Amino acid sequence: PGDNFVSGTHAELKLSENGKITVADLGSKNGTYLLGEPVEKQTKAKPGDIIRVGHTFLKISRRTMERFFSTEDELSGAPEAIVVVDIVGSSKIAQALGDRVASKVKNVLHQNLNVNLIEHPAVFLKNTGDGYMIVFSKAMEAVRFSIKMMKDTMGKGDYKGFHIRIGINFGETFKLPDGDRRGMAVDMAFRVESVKIGDMHQTVVGIKKDMLPRVDRIFVSEVVNKMIPSHSSIKTRCIGFFDLKGFNGRHKIFEVLH
Numbered sequence: 001p002g003d004n005f006v007s008g009t010h011a012e013l014k015l016s017e018n019g020k021i022t023v024a025d026l027g028s029k030n031g032t033y034l035l036g037e038p039v040e041k042q043t044k045a046k047p048g049d050i051i052r053v054g055h056t057f058l059k060i061s062r063r064t065m066e067r068f069f070s071t072e073d074e075l076s077g078a079p080e081a082i083v084v085v086d087i088v089g090s091s092k093i094a095q096a097l098g099d100r101v102a103s104k105v106k107n108v109l110h111q112n113l114n115v116n117l118i119e120h121p122a123v124f125l126k127n128t129g130d131g132y133m134i135v136f137s138k139a140m141e142a143v144r145f146s147i148k149m150m151k152d153t154m155g156k157g158d159y160k161g162f163h164i165r166i167g168i169n170f171g172e173t174f175k176l177p178d179g180d181r182r183g184m185a186v187d188m189a190f191r192v193e194s195v196k197i198g199d200m201h202q203t204v205v206g207i208k209k210d211m212l213p214r215v216d217r218i219f220v221s222e223v224v225n226k227m228i229p230s231h232s233s234i235k236t237r238c239i240g241f242f243d244l245k246g247f248n249g250r251h252k253i254f255e256v257l258h
Contacts, residue, residue: 005054081142082189086131120145163215167193206240218256
């Protein structure tokens, strides 16, 4: 609206059932451009690409894919365990010690990840830049993987003082065409992993704020804690109640003792 350089029927953006995005010009007067290059026939595009129609610029985002690629089955989602592994202060490591050391740190984590995924297969893996998001079909598999991952990383010969944090949640996820996951359950897993003292409410439940572990910790949501059998050798402790960005109310967080 308001762009006189856009034709009545200007361009077509398609998202196929297998998740491929294409854009084509429909004989417009002022043309369609993908990343600055003119487009005529159906041309492949991807999330992050910029499209210009007339004098209007559009950016393809993953949210766009979610909005337009949503069959009934996909919208219903499926309950899964989401594990978030994060290298603490990775940017500071690069700034203080250089990219070579930062790269070595990530390689150590990646090697540990690959070894543990053999014993505990995941249904999806994503590199987040400073760590990984790993999805499992069962909560206990996610917990066992996380314990082994933490022990291997802390005990590795190449371990030179870098630290990790792990957060686990279980809930319904939305699966994108490329296998990536979205949804509140995913968001909560990231929040659980990154909780800090400022998010914590000091109550009679849990530990004191100054006792909150900053690094080398495995935190799980209350729903995951309830899925760990009482007779299991895996033990947890209640850390306390936290505010989680994007979520209403206070949320009880537990630590897996490893």
